[in-house]
Amino acid sequence: MSRTSKTRDHLLPADATYESVSDQVSRIVLREPVPASWKFGFLIGLIMLQILLIGIGWLFVYGVGIWGINIPVGWGLAIINFVWWIGIGHAGTLISAILLLLHQEWRTSINRIAEAMTLFAVACAGLFPILHLGRPKFFYWLVPYPATTNMWPQFRSPLIWDFFAISTYATVSFVFWYLGMVPDLATMRDRAHSRIVARIYGVLALGWRNSARHWHHYQKLYLILAGLATPLVVSVHTTVSWDFSVGIVSAWHSTVFPPYFVGGAIFSGFAMVLLITIPLRRIYHVKDLITEKHLDAMAKIMLASGMVVSYGYLMDAYVAWYRNEPFDSYIYTDRFSGPYDYCYWGLVICNCIIPQALWFPHVRRNTWLLFTISIFIQIGMWLERFIIISLSLHRDHLPSDWSMYYPTIWDWALLIGTAGLFLVLMLLFLRLLPSISMSEMRELVHQKGDSHHDPS
DSSP states (O other): HHHHHHHHTTTTTOOOOHHHHHHHHHHHHTTTTOOHHHHHHHHHHHHHHHHHHHHHHHHHOOGGGSSSSOSSSSHHHHHHHHHHHHHHHHHHHHHHHHHHHTGGGGGGTTTTHHHHEEEHHHHHHHHHHHHHSGGGGGGGGGGOOOOOOOOOOOSSSSHHHHHHHHHOOOHHHHHHHHHHHHHHHHHHHHHSSSSHHHHHHHHHHHOOOOHHHHHHHHHHHHHHHHHHHHHHHHHHHHHHHHHHTTTTTTGGGGTTTHHHHHHHHHHHHHHHHHHHHHHHHHTEEEEEEEOOOHHHHHHHHHHHHHHHHHHHHHHHHHHHHHHOOHHHHHHHHHHHSTTTHHHHHHHHHIIIIIGGGGGHHHHOOOOHHHHHHHHHHHHEEEHHHHIOOOHHHOSSGGGGGOOOOOOOHHHHHHHHHHHHHHHHHHHHHHSSSSSHHHHHHHHHHHHHHHTTTTTO
C-alpha cells in the first residue's frame, strides 16, 4: 500500500462510505436535537453580545474619551483588538487555500471551519477601526464614492489602506467559503425532511444538480479563488504591519514585522481552529472525521509557525541592540524590565516556551493539553499586540509626556463583546450549515476505495 493511501486511512473511518459520511455531517444540522452544551454556549455568547452593544452604545453617547487612551498612547485596546482579530481571520483562508494548492488531503475536515472562522473574525476586526474613528456615523467617508462635494478620502492614510485591504479580503474569503459549500448545500436540500428547509437550502445551492458540467466549472473556479486568496492573505497582513512602519515610532520600523505578522496569523489561526474543533468533535461525535491525525498535523504547523514568531522576537531585539541607537535600546530595556515587563515575559512564556511541548507526540494527540496550549497561544498573541502598540507609545522621546496606559471597563467590554459576537456566529454556523465538507470527504472515500485495488 502506498504512503498516500496509508495517510488517507488515518483520515477516515475504516468502514466509511459515501452514504455514511454524508449522513454523519448532515444529521448534525437536520436531525440531531440541539445539545445542551450548544444552548449553554449560545446563551453565554448572547450575554457577551449584550456587553458589546452596551459598550458601543456608551461610546456613541460619550465618545472615545470613555476609553483609557491618552497622550502619548493614542492607540489602545481598539487597535490591539483589531490586529488580534485580523490575525486570526487571516489564518482561515490561508489554511484552506494553501493546503488545497499543496494537495494536503487532511484539510478536508477543517477547511470549512477555518473559512467560517475567517469571516467571523474579520467581522469582529472590522468593528474596531469604525469605532475608533471618533465619529463612526461618517464611516462611509472611507469609501471613495463620487461625492458631489469633491471630498475624497486621504489615500495616504493607513486607515484607507485598511479599508481596502479588509473589504477585499472579506469579499474574496466569503466567495471562497460560499463556493466551496455549494455542493454540500445541494446535499442538505436533498436530505431535508421539511419542504421549507429544502427550499431554503435549494436557493442557497444555486441550482446545483451534481452534473459533470457543474463539477468541471466548480473545481476550476475553486482553484482560481484559492490561487487568488493565497497572495491576498499574505499581502493584507503585510499591509497591517505596514500601517506601523509608516508611523514615527522607532519600535515600529522593524523590517521583520511582515514575515512574523504572517507567521503569527498562522500561529493564532491554527490555535483558534483547535479551540473550535476539539469541542466540536466531542459534542457531535465526529472523532472519526476529525481524527487524531488532523490534530497532530495542526499541532505540528502550530509548532513551526510558533518558531517563526519566536525568531521574529529574537531578531527584533537583536537589531535594536546592533543599531546601538539609545532610544531603540531603551524601548527594549523598557520591555524587559519596565512597568509592563510582566506582559513581555507573559508573551514569551505563552508564545515561545509553552508551545515547545508540541515536540512530543503524546502532547499533540492529547485534546486537553492541545486545548490548553491553544488558549495560552491566544493570550500570548494578544499580549504581543499590546506590547507592540502600547509599550512602544507610553514612553516616547519626551519624558514629560510619559504616561501609563490602563484600559477601562469599556475597553474590556468591546473585547469581551466581540468574543461573544464570534461565539454566537460560530455556533449558528455549526447549527445551520454543514461544518465539514461532505463533497471533499466523499472524494476521499472514493480515492480510498481506489487505493484498496492498488497493486503496489
